[in-house]
Amino acid sequence: MPPIKIAVADLQPGMYVVDTGISWLKAPMLYAEQGLITSEEKVAEIIDQGYTEVYCDPEQSHVRPGQEMSLDGAGDAPRKAETCAPLTEELVQARTVYADSFRHVKKFMQSIQSGPVDIAASEPYVEGIIRSLSRNADALISLSKLKTYDEYTYVHSVNVTIFAVAFARYLGFDDSRLHLVGMAGLFHDIGKELIPPEILNAPRRLTDTEFEIMRSHVLLGYEQLRKVEGIAPEILAGVVQHHEKHNGTGYPRRLVGRQISIYARILSVADCYDALSARRVYKDPLPPSKALGIMYGMRGEAWQPNFVENFIKMLGIYPVGTFVELSTGYRGVVSRSNHNFPAQPCVRVAKSPDGQPLAPRTIDLAAQRNVSITRTLKDDEATGFDVLALLGGQNAEATLLA
Numbered sequence: 001m002p003p004i005k006i007a008v009a010d011l012q013p014g015m016y017v018v019d020t021g022i023s024w025l026k027a028p029m030l031y032a033e034q035g036l037i038t039s040e041e042k043v044a045e046i047i048d049q050g051y052t053e054v055y056c057d058p059e060q061s062h063v064r065p066g067q068e069m070s071l072d073g074a075g076d077a078p079r080k081a082e083t084c085a086p087l088t089e090e091l092v093q094a095r096t097v098y099a100d101s102f103r104h105v106k107k108f109m110q111s112i113q114s115g116p117v118d119i120a121a122s123e124p125y126v127e128g129i130i131r132s133l134s135r136n137a138d139a140l141i142s143l144s145k146l147k148t149y150d151e152y153t154y155v156h157s158v159n160v161t162i163f164a165v166a167f168a169r170y171l172g173f174d175d176s177r178l179h180l181v182g183m184a185g186l187f188h189d190i191g192k193e194l195i196p197p198e199i200l201n202a203p204r205r206l207t208d209t210e211f212e213i214m215r216s217h218v219l220l221g222y223e224q225l226r227k228v229e230g231i232a233p234e235i236l237a238g239v240v241q242h243h244e245k246h247n248g249t250g251y252p253r254r255l256v257g258r259q260i261s262i263y264a265r266i267l268s269v270a271d272c273y274d275a276l277s278a279r280r281v282y283k284d285p286l287p288p289s290k291a292l293g294i295m296y297g298m299r300g301e302a303w304q305p306n307f308v309e310n311f312i313k314m315l316g317i318y319p320v321g322t323f324v325e326l327s328t329g330y331r332g333v334v335s336r337s338n339h340n341f342p343a344q345p346c347v348r349v350a351k352s353p354d355g356q357p358l359a360p361r362t363i364d365l366a367a368q369r370n371v372s373i374t375r376t377l378k379d380d381e382a383t384g385f386d387v388l389a390l391l392g393g394q395n396a397e398a399t400l401l402a
Helices: 039-049 087-110 119-144 151-168 176-188 190-194 210-214 217-225 234-243 262-277 289-295 307-315 387-392
Strands: 004-007 053-056 323-326 333-337 344-351 357-364 373-376
Touching: 087 119, 087 151, 087 190, 087 387, 119 151, 119 176, 119 387, 151 176, 151 262, 151 357, 176 234, 176 262, 190 217, 210 217, 217 234, 234 262, 262 289, 262 307, 289 307, 289 373, 323 344, 333 357, 333 387, 344 387
Parallel strands: none
Antiparallel strands: 004 053, 323 333, 323 373, 333 344, 344 357
16 A cells, blocks of 8 residues: 555654655655654654654554545645535624624733733634634635724734634644644734834834834733743744744844744744735735735745745635636636635636626636636725625625624
8 A cells, every 4th residue: 555645733643654755845844754653742743843744654554544645746735624614604603703803802902001911811712713714714814804994903913813823724733732823823912012102003114213112012022921820832932933034034032943933933924914915004905916925035034945835825825805807807706715726716706897797606717727817906996896795794894893
């Protein structure tokens, strides 16, 4: 029986790892140190090192791998089972999860100066996000695009949590580690509540002095959280290290490579993407494809090789909820991402080339080789689209956080 490729998340003690001879250049996230896996600690170590896939020999394994994958896919990032709940159903629940999480973040961040941080109070909200993403990740990811409100720091904290947990799931994290990622995501910018608002919300480029004050939010947040009895070190590492960079040019400690916690690396990618794609008082939002293009150019500097590439595979160049124009002139909204071919998602078409409304219909670009996305629509071009209605939910955009 030939070796079977599985996600590292499915690796168990008793499985025998084999080296198939596949080049590291073709599969940099493939763990290939041959031998028997003897403990859960070894599995956790492999995940911490950033590996996401492995080949096992069923005949030499004491435990039979349960998830078979073809050798032809060598180098592709593993991912959890595809969506279980229909998007139309999950959007209804995701809307509540998002709104509740936003209100909670706003409440605990505004109360940071009045007493100790209540970590435990955030756990149900993180669990709600994890459950929604496990049912259908596209629902919460699409809601993260509805940045129609001004309270950026609170919205950003929720969005980073969503993107970070979704990415960690894609990398194969189990539920306990997803919870740590989510908690670190909610609290990663808590120190910003201690930054003077005239600096935090300045509608201009910061001076060097102001920028140093802004940078201090990392240590300010860390100092607040380290006072909490029993707080997990993984959460603290995510908070204090999420602005570190792979090449050692980050802050506050200029850590290098594997010195940076895997939790911080995940938060860093999520934080960067949401910041680039958000509207601020001093800038317009970048379309997802442009934001991801900038991040791709930072590979090897901000993040280890192949890390941001996996984030792009997870999210898609055109994430669910992105308004696009097709090569045929028709316009619509991305309704389902395609992990294998990120530039070829499913699009829910709703307008003709001359701007007339149409009865919505779905086009799978992976099956329509003669049709492609030509560009992402600007905000003013997307007026008249109700993204949640097109994706199957209620007309909820205006009342998402009501």
